[in-house]
Amino acid sequence: MSSATAQRNSFAAVLWDYLTTVDHKKIGKLYLYGGGFFFLLGGLEAVIIRIQLIKPENDFISAGLYNEMITMHGTTMIFFAAMPILLGLMNAVMPLQIGARDVAFPFVNALGFWLFLFGGIMLNVSWLTGAAPDAGWTAYAPLSTTSPGHGVDYYVLGLQISGAGTLMGGINFLVTIVNMRAPGMTYMRMPLFSWTTFVISVLILFAFPALTVGLFLLMFDRMFDSAFFDVALGGNSIIWQHLFWIFGHPEVYILILPAFGIFSEIFATFSKKRLFGYTAMVFATILIAFLGFMVWAHHMFTVGMGPVANSIFAVATMAIAVPTGIKIFNWLLTLWGGNITINSAMLWSLAFIPSFTIGGMTGIMVATSVADYQYHDTYFVIAHFHYVIVGGVVFGILAACHYWWPLMFNRILNEKLGKWAFWLFFIGFHLTFFIQHFLGLMGMPRRYWVFLEDQGLDLGNFISTIGAFFMTAGVIVFLYNAFYSWFKQGPAPQDPWDGRTLEWAVESPTPYYNFKQLPLVRGLDALWLEKMEGNGKLAPAEPVGDIHMPNGSILPFLISLGFFIAGFGFIYQTTSDLAYILLYGGMGMALVCMLIRSLKDDHGYHITKEELEKEAR
Amino acid sequence: MKGWMGKIKVLFLMGLVSLVLSACGKENLTALDPKGYGAEKSFDLIILPTVIMSFVLLIVMVLLTVALIKFRKKKGREDFIPKQVEGNHTLETVWTVIPILLLIIIAVPTVMYEFNLADEADAADSLNVEVTGNQYWWHFNYEGLDIQTSQDVYIPVGEKVYFNMLSSDVIHSFWVPTLAGKLDVNPENVNTFYIEAYEEGVYWGKCAEFCGPSHSLMDFKVVVVSQEEFDQWVADMQNFDPETVELDSEVAVEGRELFDQYNCMACHAIGSSPVAVGPNLTNFADRTKLAGVEEMTKDKLVEWIVNPELIKPGNKMTGAYPKINEEDAAKIAEYLMQLSPSEITIENADGGLK
Structure with a gap:
């Protein structure tokens, strides 16, 4: 009886701890839990899509529901699975990699997470209220402006709320990396994962405002009778496509560049070699990010922009292949001459190279505008971007999970289960998507609820669906592995991989203040350098002293909850005046919490030198 | 231009092309067996980058495989610490310059074909068909001929036929894979392109821009007949009077x-x-x-x-x-x-x- 009470108390205590936390390590985990949940949801939607397409003219789900599935699958996977999981990894790892005690704005960090989570929940509540968004994840006007019901309203508000969170995250990482690198950690000594975090934060800063603007215009068109995209009233629907892709294309790099960072860390660690061409890698990353803003209209070759615009965007797009190629060859040369260990983390990374190269290859093909007249909006494009996003980003995330699991959860994931998950997923992935290149060229447009009998598309679709089942099995094994290692595996040792970078220099489990004394960094691969030339430990850059820590706060949660409630108010004020209660109530709640935060000074607290010394003993 | 493109094809492709064509999908629907000018141009530029990029993929695969076989951790040298190579200027220059050259080989014909396909000089002297995209059907109005049809559009073989397209509601996309690439049908501006079919036949057309629940059911057909048959068809359509049509029951x-x-x-x-x-x-x-x-x-x-x-x-x-x-x-x-x-x-x- 008493132990049950203690259990409940401790559960409540843990819950309260996570609701109020501003610790980057815990927020990282929260991102992983939230993103992981949405990943499973998006995966379920994908399987339903594939079951619908297992045979011609199938009636497993209705046309309307199918459109909701594809819309929610795309939106969920991009905004609520891939992005937050990557942000979670950055949160968990980047401050440790650059030798910082936390991010620059811990409070804002927590706020960013809660906004993302409530945005994602908001979007998915639409399943329960009768109509999920059904205009595609790209929400092209006028289909999105004229879509009946509240589905697309949920899309607009869900993305707007979570988008604000992402923008905050990006700014936070930028300030952290600019200001909080450990002594000696110059830019050109930063690990590649921190570099890519830095670069994608810049991308977030410049790309997300375009989405925000687009979403506001869409919101006004749908809710307040404006006509930005309504041709009949002098608007222009093509503008939406431009706004969306000015955001949307850099978004692709926001996803893939951190994965490049992850692979760079893993290849170097498990080849026991310094990353080949580090400087070239850094500049290739920056160049890809820069060019990423110049190519958005390659999503619009068939819009009728004319040969001049099409040619410019085609050639600019092809240019991105050059820095990407540099990266591929640098990774290969990192392996070359190394002492290579192949474990689960490395398997995902090695599998990434051919998979992503195929994605890059088809990337050049779709950039060829004249050929894109055939590829565009067909299964060829579906195959292309899944090769990039699954073969690049998802492989990267899974590799990172295996690699940093000991750092984040103090456990090593089981190798045998890891390999099972890898092979199931890897085989399933190629089964699902390779054939889709041909389906597209054989005349199957994307977003088709049914394909007709006797059009030569049956076998390809059947194979594709079987592949999806394999991928599902792979994900289930991985999930089992996560629980298995938590309950059956002992605590992980510090630095289990013979790591090269700073995150492996901290004690295990990581203390909540990260570094008792900030480390002195003497070069690239700081820890490896000390292993080779020193005593294997980083010299402290400061004497043991008081550590200034931020206080936890429930306000980020409450602010986000306020916007969440207000979101429903905005959605339903078009049909019911009662919704204004939610609208004003929610906004009021958020604004009051912001006011409290602004007026009430919170100086945090100090861990005193004495406490630190006591802990050490 | 045609010359060296042709040579590349002869040298590298005959085997590959025939392989691809043997499994290319349904006749008159697939884009891999082009029977029109636009589709043929697109097909050229599907093949060229495929060949070049397959070559790149092959190199990557070979390097990866060799590296893994040669440098995988071996018994007896588990603790071997490899040389920490920083980089190599020559190599890095090579894999920057060669891709640039390969991309130029792709980019030049892309731009040339792009302008070639956009050429509308003959539009005034050719048959023009006004296309209206609707949820979920297609309307065709033969300009100057007083003929309207839906779903099936008849055109003469071997002639450039211009399609001037506008949507009445949301965005659609007009795609006849075997004859030409697709072009969006927007609500705000008329988009124009032409189809020049090489062979008579009935070709499948599909809507390729997501337009609502029945997007996948918005098929149409392009019926390509000989010039004489087309003239006959035009005359018959023009002479048709719904009031006097004889009904047999x-x-x-x-x-x-x-x-x-x-x-x-x-x-x-x-x-x-x-x-x-x-x-x-x-x-x-x-x-x-x-x-x-x-x-x-x-x-x-x-x-x-x-x-x-x-x-x-x-x-x-x-x-x-x-x-x-x-x-x-x-x-x-x-x-x-x-x-x-x-x-x-x-x-x-x-x-x-x-």
């Missing part, structure tokens, strides 16, 4: 009366007319498919008239007309199935629909 005559009674012609014109709220039915009986996708049978047509929602979810006809019972629908169907103004049908286009 009492039921059909009743059907015509019911068609009037239910006010169907408020949306559906028979004969040349600017009315295009719903599909023009002038040559309805000659259509390849019912509603673009279904078997062209009287039973299906009755089903459609009674409740079109079951065949095309989200269509604009549902609920826009008074309820029609099955008996009346059958009579109307009987009438519509006799609307065949021309001897020239899909059978003239190289054997009909494949």
Whole structure:
């Protein structure tokens, strides 16, 4: 009886701890839990899509529901699975990699997470209220402006709320990396994962405002009778496509560049070699990010922009292949001459190279505008971007999970289960998507609820669906592995991989203040350098002293909850005046919490030198 | 230009092309067996980057495989610490410059073809067809000929036919994979491109821009016939008078009366007319498919008239007309199935629909 009470108390205590936390390590985990949940949801939607397409003219789900599935699958996977999981990894790892005690704005960090989570929940509540968004994840006007019901309203508000969170995250990482690198950690000594975090934060800063603007215009068109995209009233629907892709294309790099960072860390660690061409890698990353803003209209070759615009965007797009190629060859040369260990983390990374190269290859093909007249909006494009996003980003995330699991959860994931998950997923992935290149060229447009009998598309679709089942099995094994290692595996040792970078220099489990004394960094691969030339430990850059820590706060949660409630108010004020209660109530709640935060000074607290010394003993 | 492109093909491709073609999908639907000018140009630029990039992929695969075999951790040297190489300028220059050269090889013909396909100099002297995309059907108006059709568009073989496209609602995309690449059908501006078909035949067309629940059911056909047959078809269509059409059964005559009674012609014109709220039915009986996708049978047509929602979810006809019972629908169907103004049908286009 008493132990049950203690259990409940401790559960409540843990819950309260996570609701109020501003610790980057815990927020990282929260991102992983939230993103992981949405990943499973998006995966379920994908399987339903594939079951619908297992045979011609199938009636497993209705046309309307199918459109909701594809819309929610795309939106969920991009905004609520891939992005937050990557942000979670950055949160968990980047401050440790650059030798910082936390991010620059811990409070804002927590706020960013809660906004993302409530945005994602908001979007998915639409399943329960009768109509999920059904205009595609790209929400092209006028289909999105004229879509009946509240589905697309949920899309607009869900993305707007979570988008604000992402923008905050990006700014936070930028300030952290600019200001909080450990002594000696110059830019050109930063690990590649921190570099890519830095670069994608810049991308977030410049790309997300375009989405925000687009979403506001869409919101006004749908809710307040404006006509930005309504041709009949002098608007222009093509503008939406431009706004969306000015955001949307850099978004692709926001996803893939951190994965490049992850692979760079893993290849170097498990080849026991310094990353080949580090400087070239850094500049290739920056160049890809820069060019990423110049190519958005390659999503619009068939819009009728004319040969001049099409040619410019085609050639600019092809240019991105050059820095990407540099990266591929640098990774290969990192392996070359190394002492290579192949474990689960490395398997995902090695599998990434051919998979992503195929994605890059088809990337050049779709950039060829004249050929894109055939590829565009067909299964060829579906195959292309899944090769990039699954073969690049998802492989990267899974590799990172295996690699940093000991750092984040103090456990090593089981190798045998890891390999099972890898092979199931890897085989399933190629089964699902390779054939889709041909389906597209054989005349199957994307977003088709049914394909007709006797059009030569049956076998390809059947194979594709079987592949999806394999991928599902792979994900289930991985999930089992996560629980298995938590309950059956002992605590992980510090630095289990013979790591090269700073995150492996901290004690295990990581203390909540990260570094008792900030480390002195003497070069690239700081820890490896000390292993080779020193005593294997980083010299402290400061004497043991008081550590200034931020206080936890429930306000980020409450602010986000306020916007969440207000979101429903905005959605339903078009049909019911009662919704204004939610609208004003929610906004009021958020604004009051912001006011409290602004007026009430919170100086945090100090861990005193004495406490630190006591802990050490 | 043609010369060196041709050489590349001969040197590298014959094997690959024939391999691809052997499994290229359904004739007159697939983009891999082009039978029109636009599709042929696109196909050239599908093949060229595929070959070049396959070569790059091969190099990457070989390097990866060799590295893994050669440098995997071996027994007895688990603790071996490899040389920490920083980089190599020569190598890095090589894999920067070679991709740039390869991309130039792809980019130059891309830009040339892009401008070539956009050339509209002949538009004024050619057949022009106004296309209207609607949820979920296609309207075709032959400019200057007083002919309107829906779903099936007849064109002469070997001639450039210009399509001037506009949407009446959301964005659609006009795609006949075997004849030409796709072009979006926007609500705000007329987009123009041409199709030049090399062979007679009935070609599948599809809507390629997501346009709502029945997006996947918005098929159409391009019927390519010889110039003489086309001229004959034009004359027949022009001479057709819905008032004097001879019906061969009492039921059909009743059907015509019911068609009037239910006010169907408020949306559906028979004969040349600017009315295009719903599909023009002038040559309805000659259509390849019912509603673009279904078997062209009287039973299906009755089903459609009674409740079109079951065949095309989200269509604009549902609920826009008074309820029609099955008996009346059958009579109307009987009438519509006799609307065949021309001897020239899909059978003239190289054997009909494949």
